[in-house]
Amino acid sequence: MRVNAPRFARVAIVGVGLIGGSLAIDCRANGSWGRIAGIGRSQANLDVALERGLIDEASRDVAAAAGCDLVILATPVAALVPMARRLAPHLAPGCIVIDVGSVKGALCDEIQAVLPAAVQFVGTHPIAGSEQAGAAAARAGLYVGAQCIIVPPHGADPAVVARVEQLWRAVGGVVQRMDGADHDAVFAAVSHLPHVVAYALAATVLERDAARRRGFAGAGFRDTTRIAGSSPEMWRDICLLNRTAVLHELDHFQTRLAAMHIALRDGDGAALLAEFTAARDALEGDHE
Amino acid sequence: MRVNAPRFARVAIVGVGLIGGSLAIDCRANGSWGRIAGIGRSQANLDVALERGLIDEASRDVAAAAGCDLVILATPVAALVPMARRLAPHLAPGCIVIDVGSVKGALCDEIQAVLPAAVQFVGTHPIAGSEQAGAAAARAGLYVGAQCIIVPPHGADPAVVARVEQLWRAVGGVVQRMDGADHDAVFAAVSHLPHVVAYALAATVLERDAARRRGFAGAGFRDTTRIAGSSPEMWRDICLLNRTAVLHELDHFQTRLAAMHIALRDGDGAALLAEFTAARDALEGDHE
Numbered sequence: 001m002r003v004n005a006p007r008f009a010r011v012a013i014v015g016v017g018l019i020g021g022s023l024a025i026d027c028r029a030n031g032s033w034g035r036i037a038g039i040g041r042s043q044a045n046l047d048v049a050l051e052r053g054l055i056d057e058a059s060r061d062v063a064a065a066a067g068c069d070l071v072i073l074a075t076p077v078a079a080l081v082p083m084a085r086r087l088a089p090h091l092a093p094g095c096i097v098i099d100v101g102s103v104k105g106a107l108c109d110e111i112q113a114v115l116p117a118a119v120q121f122v123g124t125h126p127i128a129g130s131e132q133a134g135a136a137a138a139r140a141g142l143y144v145g146a147q148c149i150i151v152p153p154h155g156a157d158p159a160v161v162a163r164v165e166q167l168w169r170a171v172g173g174v175v176q177r178m179d180g181a182d183h184d185a186v187f188a189a190v191s192h193l194p195h196v197v198a199y200a201l202a203a204t205v206l207e208r209d210a211a212r213r214r215g216f217a218g219a220g221f222r223d224t225t226r227i228a229g230s231s232p233e234m235w236r237d238i239c240l241l242n243r244t245a246v247l248h249e250l251d252h253f254q255t256r257l258a259a260m261h262i263a264l265r266d267g268d269g270a271a272l273l274a275e276f277t278a279a280r281d282a283l284e285g286d287h288e
Numbered sequence: 289m290r291v292n293a294p295r296f297a298r299v300a301i302v303g304v305g306l307i308g309g310s311l312a313i314d315c316r317a318n319g320s321w322g323r324i325a326g327i328g329r330s331q332a333n334l335d336v337a338l339e340r341g342l343i344d345e346a347s348r349d350v351a352a353a354a355g356c357d358l359v360i361l362a363t364p365v366a367a368l369v370p371m372a373r374r375l376a377p378h379l380a381p382g383c384i385v386i387d388v389g390s391v392k393g394a395l396c397d398e399i400q401a402v403l404p405a406a407v408q409f410v411g412t413h414p415i416a417g418s419e420q421a422g423a424a425a426a427r428a429g430l431y432v433g434a435q436c437i438i439v440p441p442h443g444a445d446p447a448v449v450a451r452v453e454q455l456w457r458a459v460g461g462v463v464q465r466m467d468g469a470d471h472d473a474v475f476a477a478v479s480h481l482p483h484v485v486a487y488a489l490a491a492t493v494l495e496r497d498a499a500r501r502r503g504f505a506g507a508g509f510r511d512t513t514r515i516a517g518s519s520p521e522m523w524r525d526i527c528l529l530n531r532t533a534v535l536h537e538l539d540h541f542q543t544r545l546a547a548m549h550i551a552l553r554d555g556d557g558a559a560l561l562a563e564f565t566a567a568r569d570a571l572e573g574d575h576e
Contacts, residue, residue: 127506147504189493190505194512196548197489199567204541205477206570214573216435217478218415223511224482228571232564236557243552250549253492254542260484261538264531269524276520279487282494283516285502 005032005170006163008070008096012037014062014083016049018129019100020074021138024054026171029140037064038135049135066090070167073099073111078237080107085114093118098164100124102187103241104151105180112153120160123151123180125187126173144172151180188245193253195227195235196246202228293320293458294451296358296384300325302350302371304337306417307388308362309426312342314459317428325352326423337423354378358455361387361399366525368395373402381406386452388412390475391529392439393468400441408448411439411468413475414461432460439468476533481541483515483523484534490516 005027013020016038027033038055039062040046046058057064065071065087075083080099091097097119099111108123115121128146129137148168152161165175178186202225205213239246256275263271293315301308304326315321326343327350328334334346345352353359353375363371368387379385385407387399396411403409416434417425436456440449453463466474490513493501527534544563551559 127504186497186501186504190501190509193493194489194508196552197485197545198508198512199564200541200545200548201482201485202571203563203567204537204544205481206567207540207544209474210570210573213474213478216415216474220482220486220515221478223514224486225571226511227508228564228567230568232561232568235564236561239552239560240555240557243555247549247552249492250545250552252495253488254545254549256492256495257485257488257538257542257545260488261535261542264484264527264535264538267528267531269528272527273520273524275491276487276516276523278495279491279516280518280520282498283490283513285498 004166005030006166007032007034008068009034010037010068011035011070011072012039012065012068013055013072013074014039014065014087015073015075015079016040016045016054016135016138017074018133018137018139018142019126020072021049021052021054021135022128022140022142023072023074023100023171025138025140026143027167028053030170032167032170033070037068039064045135049138052135052138054135054138062086063090067092069095071095071097073097073101076234076237077101077103077107077241081110081114084111088115088119091116091119094120096120096122096160096164098122098124098167100126102191102238103184104149104178105184105242107241108151108153108180120157121153122156122161122164123153124164124168125149125151125183126168141172143168146173148173148175149183150175150177151183152177184242184245185248188242188249192235192238192242192246193249195230196239196250197253198225198228199232199235201225292454293318294454295320295322296356297322298325298356299323299358299360300327300353300356301343301360301362302327302353302375303361303363303367304328304333304342304423304426305362306421306425306427306430307414308360309337309340309342309423310416310428310430311360311362311388311459313426313428314431315455316341318458320455320458321358325356327352333423337426340423340426342423342426350374351378355380357383359383359385361385361389364522364525365389365391365395365529369398369402372399376403376407379404379407382408384408384410384448384452386410386412386455388414390479390526391472392437392466393472393530395529396439396441396468408445409441410444410449410452411441412452412456413437413439413471414456429460431456434461436461436463437471438463438465439471440465472530472533473536476530476537480523480526480530480534481537483518484527484538485541486513486516487520487523489513
């Protein structure tokens with residue numbers, strides 16, 4: 001155990017996938033969690049979680065969260081608010097609820113708004129493995145060295161926030177507190193925009209003559225489009241839930257691309273070189 | 289030696305970088321090349337090539353190509369035509385000249401146009417390591433398994449084309465003959481467009497708040513922007529020399545991106561999902 005992990009006697013994981021399941025493995029291993037209930041829609045996935053020992057009991061009924069002192073919301077982001085609403089009547093006063101979604105800000109406000117006032121909600125976002133690959137993909141040590149963003153709501157109990165931070169630190173996470181809107185602006189740029197761009201690039205290059213073009217594609221194409229292999233449903237939801245910030249970054253990207261288009265169309269080598277050089281230097285951090 | 293390598297008694301490599309230097313290593317190793325002259329602008333780079341034994345003699349004077357039966361044009365693409373023009377008066381009748389540039393089509397026509405009629409020119413493009421990293425970066429085996437595109441000019445001597453193909457096969461290349469315009473259309477899509485996109489993405493994400501954003505960037509951003517670390521000069525030149533085809537692909541990309549922008553702006557999840565799904569499926573070859 002790296003640090004003293006906060007004790008929870010009874011934990012519910014709602015959505016026992018890569019993120020929730022991996023957290024269960026490590027918190028069981030560090031001895032900080034008592035009994036673990038898994039809640040989900042898919043009985044097959046819950047069966048895998050039970051067989052692998054990630055959870056002690058499985059249920060498709062949100063009532064299984066009754067009596068828990070910690071609830072992990074680890075469903076796809078679009079299901080977080082509806083799920084929190086369904087869980088609400090069953091949650092014990094003082095229960096700590098965290099989510100692990102890729103969007104915070106307004107989404108976390110909505111989650112908190114549907115939870116009872118006596119429940120302590122803290123938004124979190126561990127930056128680790130974005131694919132929701134199910135209980136079969138859960139593994140020990142997923143969070144070692146991973147950044148874990150903590151977004152405490154206004155007026156959050158500092159002791160509760162500290163417990164949540166300790167929970168992530170105890171599994172190896174590098175904890176960083178952020179404002180929700182700031183989180184969404186930063187991740188719109190460094191994560192959400194690159195996914196939109198990768199989808200657009202893969203579609204453009206392969207919309208005609210795909211088999212042949214794939215045969216000529218080298219490492220450059222493979223790397224730039226790798227994340228276009230991600231779940232379309234998940235990224236639709238993330239983009240919609242962080243729409244304003246993603247549109248803002250997309251606007252900037254389209255403007256930058258239009259400038260390159262004009263430079264190329266006009267055969268303006270100096271302008272093109274300036275664009276490419278600024279990008280290369282920014283990437284390599286030459287000007288800091 | 290994998291296949292019988294064609295013999296050349298005296299070879300000149302113009303631009304002894306990763307591409308030309310690696311070819312020299314393998315052709316010296318397979319015993320098919322006699323004396324090798326290195327021609328270049330940088331004495332320091334030529335000295336490295338001499339020290340490493342890539343070449344037998346070094347010169348900053350194109351006259352060193354006199355008497356060669358094979359000349360490899362391995363300069364940056366923008367220098368190919370001017371260099372061919374300067375070499376022209378020194379080339380022996382029957383000499384085979386190949387280039388190794390990333391753009392073929394009109395560029396190869398121009399190269400051929402400035403060479404004497406008695407010289408045999410064949411365009412080639414080995415798909416291996418795009419950075420012009422100098423003689424120090426040359427290494428054995430660079431071309432093993434690499435695709436090598438062969439673009440014979442109209443009316444090329446079939447025996448000469450066959451010799452050039454054997455040259456690349458003998459160092460492990462997988463040879464494929466293509467029409468120059470077809471080559472440029474395919475590589476505009478699978479290589480040149482991804483570079484433009486990577487530069488635009490890196491610049492957009494890092495134009496503000498770069499140090500902090502870089503700290504939050506995960507594998508997705510790193511992969512999508514890796515090739516934005518490539519030489520801005522080289523990619524300016526490739527884009528300008530293949531301008532029509534790159535603009536064509538860029539148009540398609542901007543149209544695709546605009547459709548995603550509209551879907552996101554309108555909160556049209558179905559349209560966004562259709563775009564992302566088509567991209568993911570195209571990437572994975574699900575519909576073939």
